Amino acid sequence: MHGTDIPNAGPSEAATTVGALATPALLLDKDRLDRNLARLSSRMAARGVVLRSHMKTAKSIEVARRAYPAGPGPITVSTLAEAEYFAQHGFRDMTYAVGLAPHAAESAMRLRKAGVDLKVLLDSSEQAKILGEAGGAAGVTPSAFIEIDCDGHRGGLTATDPKLIAVAVALAEAGVRLAGILTHAGESYSLCTPEALVAAAENERAVAVAAAETLRAAGHECPVVSVGSTPTAHFAEDLTGVTEMRAGVYMFFDLVMHGVGVCTTDDIAISILATVIGTKREKGWILVDAGWMALSRDRGTAAQRVDQGYGLVCDLCGKLYPDLIVSQASQEHGILAIRSRSAVTLPDLPIGTKVRILPNHACATASQHELYNVVSAGSDAIEAQWPRMRGW
Amino acid sequence: MHGTDIPNAGPSEAATTVGALATPALLLDKDRLDRNLARLSSRMAARGVVLRSHMKTAKSIEVARRAYPAGPGPITVSTLAEAEYFAQHGFRDMTYAVGLAPHAAESAMRLRKAGVDLKVLLDSSEQAKILGEAGGAAGVTPSAFIEIDCDGHRGGLTATDPKLIAVAVALAEAGVRLAGILTHAGESYSLCTPEALVAAAENERAVAVAAAETLRAAGHECPVVSVGSTPTAHFAEDLTGVTEMRAGVYMFFDLVMHGVGVCTTDDIAISILATVIGTKREKGWILVDAGWMALSRDRGTAAQRVDQGYGLVCDLCGKLYPDLIVSQASQEHGILAIRSRSAVTLPDLPIGTKVRILPNHACATASQHELYNVVSAGSDAIEAQWPRMRGW
Numbered sequence: 001m002h003g004t005d006i007p008n009a010g011p012s013e014a015a016t017t018v019g020a021l022a023t024p025a026l027l028l029d030k031d032r033l034d035r036n037l038a039r040l041s042s043r044m045a046a047r048g049v050v051l052r053s054h055m056k057t058a059k060s061i062e063v064a065r066r067a068y069p070a071g072p073g074p075i076t077v078s079t080l081a082e083a084e085y086f087a088q089h090g091f092r093d094m095t096y097a098v099g100l101a102p103h104a105a106e107s108a109m110r111l112r113k114a115g116v117d118l119k120v121l122l123d124s125s126e127q128a129k130i131l132g133e134a135g136g137a138a139g140v141t142p143s144a145f146i147e148i149d150c151d152g153h154r155g156g157l158t159a160t161d162p163k164l165i166a167v168a169v170a171l172a173e174a175g176v177r178l179a180g181i182l183t184h185a186g187e188s189y190s191l192c193t194p195e196a197l198v199a200a201a202e203n204e205r206a207v208a209v210a211a212a213e214t215l216r217a218a219g220h221e222c223p224v225v226s227v228g229s230t231p232t233a234h235f236a237e238d239l240t241g242v243t244e245m246r247a248g249v250y251m252f253f254d255l256v257m258h259g260v261g262v263c264t265t266d267d268i269a270i271s272i273l274a275t276v277i278g279t280k281r282e283k284g285w286i287l288v289d290a291g292w293m294a295l296s297r298d299r300g301t302a303a304q305r306v307d308q309g310y311g312l313v314c315d316l317c318g319k320l321y322p323d324l325i326v327s328q329a330s331q332e333h334g335i336l337a338i339r340s341r342s343a344v345t346l347p348d349l350p351i352g353t354k355v356r357i358l359p360n361h362a363c364a365t366a367s368q369h370e371l372y373n374v375v376s377a378g379s380d381a382i383e384a385q386w387p388r389m390r391g392w
Numbered sequence: 393m394h395g396t397d398i399p400n401a402g403p404s405e406a407a408t409t410v411g412a413l414a415t416p417a418l419l420l421d422k423d424r425l426d427r428n429l430a431r432l433s434s435r436m437a438a439r440g441v442v443l444r445s446h447m448k449t450a451k452s453i454e455v456a457r458r459a460y461p462a463g464p465g466p467i468t469v470s471t472l473a474e475a476e477y478f479a480q481h482g483f484r485d486m487t488y489a490v491g492l493a494p495h496a497a498e499s500a501m502r503l504r505k506a507g508v509d510l511k512v513l514l515d516s517s518e519q520a521k522i523l524g525e526a527g528g529a530a531g532v533t534p535s536a537f538i539e540i541d542c543d544g545h546r547g548g549l550t551a552t553d554p555k556l557i558a559v560a561v562a563l564a565e566a567g568v569r570l571a572g573i574l575t576h577a578g579e580s581y582s583l584c585t586p587e588a589l590v591a592a593a594e595n596e597r598a599v600a601v602a603a604a605e606t607l608r609a610a611g612h613e614c615p616v617v618s619v620g621s622t623p624t625a626h627f628a629e630d631l632t633g634v635t636e637m638r639a640g641v642y643m644f645f646d647l648v649m650h651g652v653g654v655c656t657t658d659d660i661a662i663s664i665l666a667t668v669i670g671t672k673r674e675k676g677w678i679l680v681d682a683g684w685m686a687l688s689r690d691r692g693t694a695a696q697r698v699d700q701g702y703g704l705v706c707d708l709c710g711k712l713y714p715d716l717i718v719s720q721a722s723q724e725h726g727i728l729a730i731r732s733r734s735a736v737t738l739p740d741l742p743i744g745t746k747v748r749i750l751p752n753h754a755c756a757t758a759s760q761h762e763l764y765n766v767v768s769a770g771s772d773a774i775e776a777q778w779p780r781m782r783g784w
Contacts, residue, residue, distance in 0.1 A: 006479045007502045022495050024784060056723055078685075078724045087398045098724045099669035101681050102744040103414050110399045123670060126743045154725055155670050155679050186722065277491035278515060278547050287547050289493050293470075294784075297689035297756055330578065331448055331755055332470045332490045333546055351518045352494040363723055364689055368759075370783050391762055392416060392686075 017380045018316060019354065021373060023275040024294035026365075027356065028372035029318070030066075030383065032269035033251060037067050040233055040250050047239050052076050052095065052226065054248030057363045060372065061089040062386035063251060076246045080107045085389045087116045095119045095226070097182065097246065099147065099155045105131045109138035119179045123147040123156050124163075125170035132174025144171060145182040145226065146215075150207035151200070153186030159211040168220040180224025181211045184246070188231040192261055192305060201236035204229070209241035234262050252362035255312060259304035265312065265320060270366055271356040272311070273373075274334060276349045285327075286336040286349050290357060292329040296364035310334060311357040318356055318377070321347055326357055409772045410708060410765070411746065415667040416686035418761035419748065420778070421710070422458075423769045424661035425643060429459050432625060432642050439631050444468050444487065444618065446640030449755045452764065453481040454778035455643060468638045472499045477781045479508045487511045487618070489574065489638065491539065491547045497523045501530035511571045515539040515548050516555075517562035524566025536563060537574040537618065538607075542599035543592070545578030551603040560612040572616030573603045576638070580623040584653055584697060593628035596621070601633035626654050644754035647704060651696035657704065657712060662758055663748040664703070665765075666726065668741045677719075678728040678741050682749060684721040688756035702726060703749040710748055710769070713739055718749055 015021045044051040053067050056078035064075065064086060072091040077083045083094055092115065096108060100122045111118045112135075122128060122144055135142035146167050149156030157164050171178050185204035191197050204227045215222040227239075228246030230253075239245070252270045253263040274290035292310070301308040310326035313336055323342035328335040334357070338344050349355070359365035366372075367390065374384040407413045436443040445459050448470035456467065456478060464483040469475045475486055484507065488500060492514045503510050504527075514520060514536055527534035538559050541548030549556050563570050577596035583589050596619045607614040619631075620638030622645075631637070644662045645655040666682035684702070693700040702718035705728055715734035720727040726749070730736050741747070751757035758764075759782065766776040 005506055006476055006508065007506050008476065022499065022784065023493065084398055084400065098681060099679055101415065101667040101669050103667065104681070107414070114397055114399050116398070124743060127669075130744070152675070154722060154727070155672070275493040275495065277493050277519075280547070283544070287491055289490060289496070292690075292756065293759065297691070297753075298684075299689070299691070330546065335546070351516060351522070361689075364684065367685065392414065 016382055018273060018373070018375060018382060019380055021273055021382070023273050023354065024290035025273045025373055026369035026371070027271050027273055028374050028386070029269045029377060030374050031377045032267060033063065033066060036251055036253060036267060036269060040247060043234070044245050049239050049242055050074060050244040052244045052246050053251070054078070054097070054246050055082055055086060057248040057366065058251055059366070059388045059390065060386050061086065062384070064089070064091065067251065074244070076248070079392045080104060080111070081389065081391045083108070083111055083116065083118055087111060087114070093117050095121070095145065095182070097121050099123065100127045100131060102130050105134035106137070109134045109140055109142060112140045112142065113138045117143070119143045119145055121145050121147050121182060123167065125167055128167055128170035128174045128176060132176050135175060141175060141177055143177040143179045145179045145224070148181050148183040148208060148211045150183040150204045151185055151187040153184065156183060159207045159214060164211060164214060165218050168215055168218065178215070178220055178222060180222050180226060180243070181208060181215065182226040183208045185227070185229045185232045188229050189256065189260060190303070191231065192259060194235065194261065197231050197235035197261065198237055201232035202238065204232050205236065205239060205242055212241070230257060231260050231262050249362050252366070254362040255308045255358055255360045256300040256304070259301050259306060265358060268358045270362055270372070271314065271318070271358050272365065274355050274357055276351055276353040276355065278351065279349070281346065284337050284346050286346065288334045288336060288355065289332065290334045291332045293331050294368055295326065295329055295334065295357060295359060296361065296368050298361035298364040300360045308360060311359050314356040314358065316354050316356065408774055410665060410767060410774060411772055413665055413765060413774070415665050415746065416682035417665045417765055418758060418763070419663050419665055420764035420766050421661045421769060422766050422775065424659060425455070425458060428643055428645060428659060428661060432639060435626070436637050441631050441634055442466060442636040444636045444638050445643070446470070446489070446638050447474055447478060449640040449758065450643055451758070451780045451782065452778050453478065454776070456483065459643065466636070468640070471784045472496060472503070473781065473783045475500070475503055475508065475510055479503060479506070485509050487513070487537065487574070489513050491515065492519045492523060494522050497526035498529070501526045501532055501534060504532045504534065505530045509535070511535045511537055513537050513539050513574060515559065517559055520559055520562035520566045520568060524568050527567060533567060533569055535569040535571045537571045537616070540573050540575040540600060540603045542575045542596045543577055543579040545576065548575065551599045551606060556603060556606060557610050560607055560610065564612070570607070570612055570614060572614050572618060572635070573600060573607065574618040575600045577619070577621045577624045580621050581648065581652060582695070583623065584651060586627065586653065589623050589627035589653065590629055593624035594630065596624050597628065597631060597634055604633070622649060623652050623654050641754050644758070646754040647700045647750055647752045648692040648696070651693055651698060657750060660750045662754055663706065663710070663750055664757065666747050666749055668743055668745040668747065670743065671741070673738065676729050676738050678738065680726045680728060680747065681724065682726045683724045685723050686760055687718065687721055687726065687749060687751060688753065688760050690753035690756040692752045700752060703751050706748040706750065708746050708748065
């Protein structure tokens with residue numbers, strides 16, 4: 001006995017309601033998504049700054065189309081597989097915002113040769129030389145951003161590093177077009193007051209503009225000044241000199257962004273649907289069938305003022321149970337418990353009860369799933385299933 | 393311009409050597425896999441205990457075939473999608489070792505109806521009734537394990553809980569066959585001395601056997617006494633009364649298991665291939681193109697005596713760089729640094745250098761990838777690419 005006589009393990013018919021979905025499953029609230037998209041795009045439009053949305057969170061053409069309803073817009077990608085996927089769906093203007101590796105230079109130039117205006121990121125003369133050679137081999141002129149380090153978060157050169165000019169010179173010598181400078185205020189994720197976020201945004205802007213001015217003063221064209229992180233995108237008060245903003249997690253938001261102070265829990269557009277499989281009242285536990293495989297191992301709120309465990313628990317309609325969190329997770333089991341130092345009583349959730357879990361980190365949680373089950377507020381209907389892409 | 397004119401973003405030809413692979417990528421050392429498989433299967437054979445390997449780590453038919461070279465053997469699965477996948481490849485004897493949800497009962501009974509001897513897990517009379525109804529609806533006799541809690545780790549009933557007999561009675565009344573009892577010494581993952589591991593294994597055995605004896609004394613057949621976790625499987629000295637052992641991560645091992653004391657770093661069969669994309673010598677950092685998307689967010693060693701960050705770094709041949717760990721990870725970037733309080737100097741790794749990263753948790757890291765690039769010690773050749781399954 002082999003193969004085709006085995007039925008699909010999922011429900012015998014495709015579920016059309018949230019209540020009928022097999023769990024765990026990823027839900028996406030379309031109304032919240034649209035509201036989050038509109039919030040940042042109108043904020044940037046008001047400031048005359050291009051919004052180059054980062055697709056690393058959603059990894060979905062359907063979400064990208066909602067972000068750019070008028071047709072393919074400028075996007076940021078985190079892998080070359082994303083670049084390929086969005087290009088196959090008509091997007092052409094994109095920035096691959098990960099420091100360039102030699103094999104990535106070759107792949108990027110193949111995409112460029114195929115008509116994709118793919119810009120890459122680097123911060124060294126070695127990378128400039130590698131990119132120039134890859135462009136030459138592919139018969140295209142590469143376009144690259146120099147990565148600027150505005151807060152010590154990761155890669156990039158400081159605005160005052162003498163290497164900045166050296167890299168620009170190396171790009172010119174290698175036959176690479178300088179697209180501009182790019183920075184990311186990654187340290188803003190660890191902040192939690194409006195004042196600190198405003199200051200982080202202003203620092204990101206000021207460092208980016210200073211780097212661009214340094215290049216221009218040395219005779220290098222630097223058309224694009226690209227900044228961005230979801231917190232700074234929402235708290236920047238002045239964007240003078242900045243030409244584009246990058247952000248990704250703003251589409252969905254999550255508990256980390258809630259802890260930073262960028263959104264409310266009512267803005268969080270994705271949740272994990274799970275089913276109660278048992279209760280251990282003597283331990284104060286409710287067991288569900290969503291563990292870290294469904295929620296991800298991300299514990300980003302552990303370093304924040306309020307630790308949300310592996311997520312906050314809502315009922316099927318999205319209403320939060322007071323102080324109920326996913327306190328522990330193994331691969332396919334989650335343990336719900338009342339937050340420590342709370343006087344709230346564990347709710348009575350019989351076996352089979354469905355709950356929705358708001359995630360710590362939308363990028364990590366969504367990546368554990370094949371597709372989004374699209375829902376709207378106030379309705380049990382699954383309106384669509386939007387696939388996600390993955391890989392590199 | 394749309395669609396088919398976009399080239400594949402990967403290498404223009406399929407890589408045949410590790411050196412030519414696009415990164416990040418998952419490597420599986422076949423020799424280490426085979427050694428790990430042989431170690432536990434010979435240990436269990438010597439004790440006359442069935443090894444029911446857990447497929448939640450590998451999720452690969454090729455790995456399962458290496459674990460059971462004589463043909464499909466008894467397996468454990470963590471999702472019904474795994475049950476379906478392995479059934480389609482000829483496996484028939486399996487246990488779904490996650491507490492039963494109502495929709496899972498229905499799906500499991502459909503698989504049972506198709507000839508898969510799928511046993512399920514429960515610990516309440518409510519679940520027994522739900523399962524009986526699902527069996528009745530599908531026209532099959534369900535078979536279930538009662539979950540026993542041996543160490544307070546997760547679900548299950550203690551061996552002395554009066555509900556144990558009540559659940560067995562509920563199963564009989566619902567027309568469900570009692571397969572036996574099943575327990576998992578999950579707390580063994582937090583131990584780190586041979587003495588403590590031997591004691592945890594003996595506790596797991598003793599509780600399991602006591603529960604089975606309680607059921608038998610009350611007139612219930614309890615044919616299978618199933619225990620298991622990778623640490624206790626390797627440290628159990630006496631398995632009297634136990635009929636089967638379950639373990640999964642033993643196939644690959646990882647840094648958490650190394651911290652527990654079950655394996656050496658030379659036993660760890662999977663690693664993540666990454667490429668150096670920059671150096672910040674002033675900060676003591678080397679940047680690579682593998683972040684948490686490739687490594688997973690699992691920080692399981694953080695609670696151990698030696699915190700390995702997001703993983704230990706080896707050269708392309710698998711030799712460890714002294715005290716070099718992945719100290720930080722963002723989505724597609726990893727930061728390599730020398731472990732704190734080490735006097736070792738940061739190695740000089742130019743842009744383009746490839747490294748291999750040993751993961752904290754093999755189940756989590758492997759799940760971030762589509763396939764295993766299969767290699768052997770001492771060779772740069774990729775011998776095969778083994779797909780992984782995912783989802784629920």
